Amino acid sequence: MALIEVRNVSKLYHLGGEEIRALDDVSLDIDAGEFIAIIGPSGSGKSTLMHLLGCLDSPSKGTLRLDGTMIEKATAHQLSRIRNQKIGFVFQFFNLLPKLTVQQNVELPMIYSGLSGRERRERSLAALKLVGLENRAGHRPMQISGGQQQRVAIARALVNNPKIIFADEPTGNLDSNTGDAILELFRQLSREGRTIALVTHDPEIAAVTPRRIEIRDGKIAREVDARLAGLDRSSRAPQTAAAASPVQP
Amino acid sequence: MNLLNAVIVGFKEIWAHKFRSVLTMLGIILGVASLVGMSALVKGMENGMKEALVAIGGLEKVRLDENDIPAYQRNLADQAVGCTMNDVYALQKSAPMIKMVTPEMRLRDVTITRGAKFFTPYVFVGTWPNALEMNQHIVEHGRMFNEIDDELARNVCIIGTDTRDALWGSPDDLGYELNPVGQRVSIKHQPFTIIGMFQHYESERERKVRELAKLKPAPVHTNSPTRSKGWGKKGSSYVYTLKNSTVYIPLNTMWVKFRSTAGSNNIPDARLSALSVKVRDVEKLEQSIQQAHNVLMHTHKGIEDFAFQTQEDWADNINRAIKNYRISGGIIAVISLLVGGIGIMNIMLASITERIREIGIRKAIGATFTDIFVQILVESVVIAIMGGAAGLLTSMGLVHLLAYLSPTDNTPQITLNALAIAFAFSVGVGILAGLIPAFKAARLHPIQALRYE
Ligand SMILES: Nc1ncnc2c1ncn2[C@@H]1O[C@H](COP(=O)(O)OP(=O)(O)O)[C@@H](O)[C@H]1O
Ligand SMILES: [Mg+2]
Numbered sequence: 225m226a227l228i229e230v231r232n233v234s235k236l237y238h239l240g241g242e243e244i245r246a247l248d249d250v251s252l253d254i255d256a257g258e259f260i261a262i263i264g265p266s267g268s269g270k271s272t273l274m275h276l277l278g279c280l281d282s283p284s285k286g287t288l289r290l291d292g293t294m295i296e297k298a299t300a301h302q303l304s305r306i307r308n309q310k311i312g313f314v315f316q317f318f319n320l321l322p323k324l325t326v327q328q329n330v331e332l333p334m335i336y337s338g339l340s341g342r343e344r345r346e347r348s349l350a351a352l353k354l355v356g357l358e359n360r361a362g363h364r365p366m367q368i369s370g371g372q373q374q375r376v377a378i379a380r381a382l383v384n385n386p387k388i389i390f391a392d393e394p395t396g397n398l399d400s401n402t403g404d405a406i407l408e409l410f411r412q413l414s415r416e417g418r419t420i421a422l423v424t425h426d427p428e429i430a431a432v433t434p435r436r437i438e439i440r441d442g443k444i445a446r447e448v449d450a451r452l453a454g455l456d457r458s459s460r461a462p463q464t465a466a467a468a469s470p471v472q473p
Numbered sequence: 474m475n476l477l478n479a480v481i482v483g484f485k486e487i488w489a490h491k492f493r494s495v496l497t498m499l500g501i502i503l504g505v506a507s508l509v510g511m512s513a514l515v516k517g518m519e520n521g522m523k524e525a526l527v528a529i530g531g532l533e534k535v536r537l538d539e540n541d542i543p544a545y546q547r548n549l550a551d552q553a554v555g556c557t558m559n560d561v562y563a564l565q566k567s568a569p570m571i572k573m574v575t576p577e578m579r580l581r582d583v584t585i586t587r588g589a590k591f592f593t594p595y596v597f598v599g600t601w602p603n604a605l606e607m608n609q610h611i612v613e614h615g616r617m618f619n620e621i622d623d624e625l626a627r628n629v630c631i632i633g634t635d636t637r638d639a640l641w642g643s644p645d646d647l648g649y650e651l652n653p654v655g656q657r658v659s660i661k662h663q664p665f666t667i668i669g670m671f672q673h674y675e676s677e678r679e680r681k682v683r684e685l686a687k688l689k690p691a692p693v694h695t696n697s698p699t700r701s702k703g704w705g706k707k708g709s710s711y712v713y714t715l716k717n718s719t720v721y722i723p724l725n726t727m728w729v730k731f732r733s734t735a736g737s738n739n740i741p742d743a744r745l746s747a748l749s750v751k752v753r754d755v756e757k758l759e760q761s762i763q764q765a766h767n768v769l770m771h772t773h774k775g776i777e778d779f780a781f782q783t784q785e786d787w788a789d790n791i792n793r794a795i796k797n798y799r800i801s802g803g804i805i806a807v808i809s810l811l812v813g814g815i816g817i818m819n820i821m822l823a824s825i826t827e828r829i830r831e832i833g834i835r836k837a838i839g840a841t842f843t844d845i846f847v848q849i850l851v852e853s854v855v856i857a858i859m860g861g862a863a864g865l866l867t868s869m870g871l872v873h874l875l876a877y878l879s880p881t882d883n884t885p886q887i888t889l890n891a892l893a894i895a896f897a898f899s900v901g902v903g904i905l906a907g908l909i910p911a912f913k914a915a916r917l918h919p920i921q922a923l924r925y926e
Contacts, residue, residue: 275920280837280919280920280923281918281919281920300841300842301841301842301843304836304839304840304841304842304844305839305841307836307837307838307839308838308839308840309839313837313838315923319830319833319834319837319923320834321831321834321835323485323489332835332838333838333839335478336835336838336839336840336841336844337839338475380838384839
């Protein structure tokens with residue numbers, strides 16, 4: 225059974241009597257350990273899909289199963305718990321709380337999962353170390369650069385050991401050098417066996433991942449899997465092997 | 474998120490907007506202060522009203538007076554015995570709900586003389602030593618006469634301050650407090666020794682006026698002729714005047730020296746002028762009086778030539794007045810607290826609108842409806858609690874201010890009850906004010922909240 229199973233999902237918005245199909249009959253599976261890019265032009269429905277996958281929103285039609293739970297039937301409370309325990313988010317605009325320090329921001333998901341103060345401090349420091357920011361723990365988000373803020377957001381997404389990490393245009397607000405560094409961080413996380421879904425409109429970024437899903441007008445237009453197609457085997461094969469093997473169910 | 478975290482977040486949020494929070498608290502502070510202040514004022518008034526009631530013996534004291542015989546018993550009038558010592562002994566023996574009985578034999582228009590000075594007290598009564606407790610007298614100098622003085626019918630008396638003031642001079646006239654104990658006076662041409670004097674009775678208000686006058690510089694002597702400015706200024710209440718103008722002598726002395734020879738046609742009149750009883754339990758006033766009535770119907774041979782007098786009407790009037798003050802003061806204070814609550818609600822609504830994005834982020838990383846609801850509610854309650862606590866402090870200051878502004882009125886008195894009620898009210902207002910903003914915040918959809926600019 226795949227980690228995420230999407231079957232015939234549609235998302236409709238109603239604007240002044242007009243019906244907008246942000247997603248139209250989408251089906252896909254994501255396995256544990258995969259590194260996947262969702263790509264498409266602006267307005268094609270990538271974010272909408274990611275919000276559905278991330279339990280931030282519920283579909284108008286179709287079924288969605290995450291780690292065995294039927295999302296479209298879950299209560300708001302259950303969705304909150306799933307977001308807290310099984311999902312990590314990284315947003316384009318970082319979405320850190322400006323009044324909290326870097327470390328407090330990373331601790332936030334653990335506050336909602338009820339961990340003790342000591343455990344929160346230990347785990348948040350470990351997560352900050354992982355993204356190379358342990359010496360910025362006491363700073364406010366406004367006192368560090370955009371790339372560092374995005375690293376903090378990644379640390380926050382990691383800290384509860386989620387089943388999957390969603391990143392919506394994580395480099396969209398960064399210059400290309402820092403963007404590349406963030407991408408490298410994701411690749412490293414993927415090599416360590418984490419499941420990551422990256423949303424982007426930039427084909428260059430999408431080229432980093434072994435599997436790509438192209439979306440157009442709310443529909444899946446094309447799916448590319450480097451592993452199946454035998455493409456790029458020379459450069460990607462060791463990573464995909466590392467990503468896929470230790471966490472296969 | 475546990476409650477402690479919510480409280481910490483709440484304090485941080487309040488600290489981040491210090492000025493705004495203080496302004497918001499001000500409503501609660503004023504509301505609590507006015508609630509406590511109002512209740513303290515009313516309590517002060519109540520104390521003032523009740524002190525006179527206590528001074529005449531309180532609600533548990535019941536007077537038994539002679540009364541006209543009812544119409545259907547008129548034919549028995551010549552057999553009516555009136556109040557006598559038999560009643561006193563019968564009540565002591567057979568009415569367990571009566572705690573104390575004090576006989577009174579009164580003589581009217583008695584003049585006490587010392588040399589050329591003389592004084593006619595309002596109350597000249599022969600009684601038992603327990604009259605001291607019955608009528609709430611306090612001995613300032615000397616002693617009350619005792620059972621032996623009574624037994625031997627000694628010529629001793631205990632006086633109120635008015636007698637001293639008239640025969641020797643008041644402290645104001647003399648410049649010092651004269652102690653008349655041991656002095657001899659003549660009462661109806663019989664020599665009496667003063668063995669004690671009561672304290673000077675006055676209401677709280679009279680005392681304050683007197684003390685204030687003492688602090689003021691003495692009036693400058695002018696050439697205008699001295700004159701009396703009438704009685705208007707005195708205005709002392711009846712109860713205290715009566716007590717200050719009291720002279721007690723032992724009951725037997727009264728009987729032997731004055732009464733046995735004073736009846737009409739020189740037949741000794743053994744009747745008592747009145748009889749005071751104290752009931753054991755004020756809650757059972759009705760039954761106690763009924764019991765005394767039953768006993769007395771025996772000693773009076775079934776002729777109802779007596780009547781009971783209680784202070785219930787007086788007490789009722791006080792209670793009614795206090796209740797009215799409470800209600801009107803309470804309404805004003807509660808309205809101002811509610812206004813404070815509306816202030817909190819207003820600021821909380823503004824605050825969550827500012828923080829929609831924050832709430833979206835919190836929800837995205839796993840905050841539940843309850844987490845957000847509790848966070849906002851706690852914030853509102855923390856404001857209310859801080860305002861309430863500050864209001865309690867303010868109310869202490871307010872009460873001092875009130876006492877300072879009208880120094881001769883009854884001192885406002887803060888009660889623990891009032892503090893507790895005001896504080897509980899402010900917390901309740903905080904909860905009520907936080908409910909709607911907390912619900913609005915907790916119900917936000919994470920995506921819409923994240924998109925909000
Ligand atoms: N809340 C909404 N109300 C109405 N239309 C929406 C809403 N959210 C998204 N849409 C529409 O759905 C489509 C897909 O949006 P989105 O998923 O954000 O695209 P992407 O992330 O690929 O740029 C767009 O046409 C957008 O206008
Ligand atoms: Mg988007």
